[in-house]
Amino acid sequence: MECKFSKNERLHSKKLIKELFDKGSSFFLYPFKVLYLDQLGISDNQLLVSVSKKKLKNATDRNYIKRRVKEAYRLNKHLLPSTEGSKKLIALIYVSNDLMGYHDISPKVIKVLKKIPVVKTPQE
DSSP: OOOSOOGGGBOOOHHHHHHHHHHOEEEEETTEEEEEEEEETOSSOEEEEEEOTTTOOOHHHHHHHHHHHHHHHHHHGGGSOOBTTEEEEEEEEEOOSSOOOHHHHHHHHHHHHHHSOOOOOTTO
């Protein structure tokens, strides 16, 4: 298992982000709004972490939350149900006004990863 949150695990393509927000499914699990979409042709699940400037004014606070979320994802990405050929685009949008520590964020990220459904392929 890879030990870092690599570039190909980051969702940074504007085209894919637009597709995720247009066609993706979503659910809410405090403190995250979660969007996900099955995508063919990508090698890894890709994650986008967003923290609103309106909710947390300081850039240092926003970066703090983003680092904690990415670390929690990196350590628990094996929980994400995977199917061969189809990988997921995931956006975690942090909606709380409060600054949460890693020990508060990690269990929430684990719940989110377990709640994202497995897509059924036509063969099954």
